[in-house]
Amino acid sequence: MRRTLERFTLLGPGLAYLTALMVVPLVLVLSYSLFQRGRFGGLVYEPTGENFARLVDPLYLDVVLTSVKLAGVTTVLALLLGYPTAYAIAKLPAKWKTVALIALVLPFWTNFLIRTYAWIVLLSPAGLVNDALTGWGLIDEPLQLLYRQPAIVAGLLYAYLPLMVLPLYAALERMDAELLEAAANLGARPARAFFSVTFPLTLPAVVTGCVFVFVPSIGNFVVPELLGGGQTAMVGNLVRDQFLKARDWPFGATLALAVVALLVVLLMIQAWSARRLQGGRDA
């Protein structure tokens, strides 16, 4: 009995927090998705399943697939760029590690919108990138870099790369250097040691980093708007448009729920794989 009370006291604040800020809003969103659109926004309290049926409309599936593709490419690139970066930082002397980490996180303190606008300055036909390329004589005509999907990927990659680097850095930093020595003593060359020892040990961090990058990427709507020129719809834009333009709250809520469901599945995969990888190591 006392144990129950103790547990409740300890869990209480956390549970209350979760209930108030997650369970209640989600239930509200769920209830929105069950009703019909008011003509001028808001809800008409007549239950319908239409909103869920609309989810499988090819038009919206197409938008979801585009989002998954762009967020996926962003995640892969973030991993390819982030891993060496994290590795390099982990190998730095302690003093420089701090400097590198601060440099990595510093841009986060600037307004996201402004940083995204900066990419327009970089990529526009008269921008720095085109200027440099024409200046070096590599191209004659400015390239159309903006308002294409690669520009969106560049913006997302730039925004979320630190979320890949930080967990990887933490894992690499924690790694026992003696394991690599042992590998070397057993005759493994550096490349072999990396793929047999280092990479498997950091795999949970890789999964974490991928989820950290993928999740906000797929929900982002500012970057596709500004760097995609409004010509590529991602699921974040779709949700926003349902609420703010189409005045269709029920369908907006349904779409939002679908995204949340997708993310929950991803987080479950992450948790499962982390446990499995961890367990495998202990065994």
Added chain:
Amino acid sequence: MSRRSAIRRTLAGAVVTALALAVAACGGGDDAATSAAQPDALNPSADLKTQKLTVSNWDAYMPEDLPAKFEQKFGSRVTVTKHATNEEVMAKLTAGGDSGIDVAFVSGPFAQALAEQGLTEPIHPELIPNLSNLYPEASQLAYDPGNKFSVPYTWGTTGLCYRSDLTGYDPDSWNDLLTPKPELAKKITMLQTDRWLMLPAQKALGYSANTKNADEMAKVKEKLLAAKPGLLAFDDTTFYERLVSGEAALVEAWDGWCNYGITDNAKIKFTVPKEGSDLFVDTMVILKTSKNKEAAHAFINYVLDPEIHTWTVENILYKVPNKAAMEKLDPALAKKYPNLAITPAELMQQETLVDLGEAATDYSRIVTEVAAS
């Protein structure tokens, strides 16, 4: 069992619980719609000093010192809240209950939507003597003939805004935008908001800007999809800057915003395409829930004061439907910004945008399809 009915059945249980929850959480929002718009008797000699006003407007869309001046003159405290879009303020006003807003600045179709829902207070003309400053045309607007529930604040039209030095010719048709000359490809932007994204194709095809006809909408979509490869972007906010920088040569623009480009580059010109365009009006409405309706009327009356309303033209470069204010304007201004000289009669030849009702969903869908293509 069809998929739809399967979904219905699965959801049936959840619906009961959710219904209870949602009703409890949101309260009944649509009660106001059922009560007919009956004007409450207002007291013309009410003490305005005891009334407070909350006004929702677009940012920088009226004189910065207007609340202070109004307060000085009438003693009512004015708080201004800002909205970025019609949809944003609509969400507040239609969410049910008292939004706390007394006067809202919204575009014509949105004023109409609010009125149809019974959310607006009828305008009491006797409390707004400055209504007589308005052009007669301003009380013949299709969404609210006779200014029964809204008072027009600014008006204008949508057209082609272009850099004459970059285009090399003077475009005069929506087709210059939709099927551009090859050298202008990727140097063109179109507006992004539903109504104006559709407008060029609607007008180029000879349809109404308020069409709800399914066949016409299908043709409009086809035309927009064909136009998309020639576009640089869909852009509601920076198109005039793109013209100034030369990134774009020809854009679809509201006349007032084209003026912002002209300020920086005199080679920028504006034209209303020969197929015709829209007449858009931004209006002021008083909310039914307002407890300060006398002060709200006094506020609108104050905004229509020629001195105050001239500020609007001089600073935001939009035309106002206020004859007295337009006549006070420095002629040099209309010379620099020729579209300020478009007369009310010319404006009235364009088609006034009205609320689409249920068809708004069809517009949104086409816009999503074009964006996703």
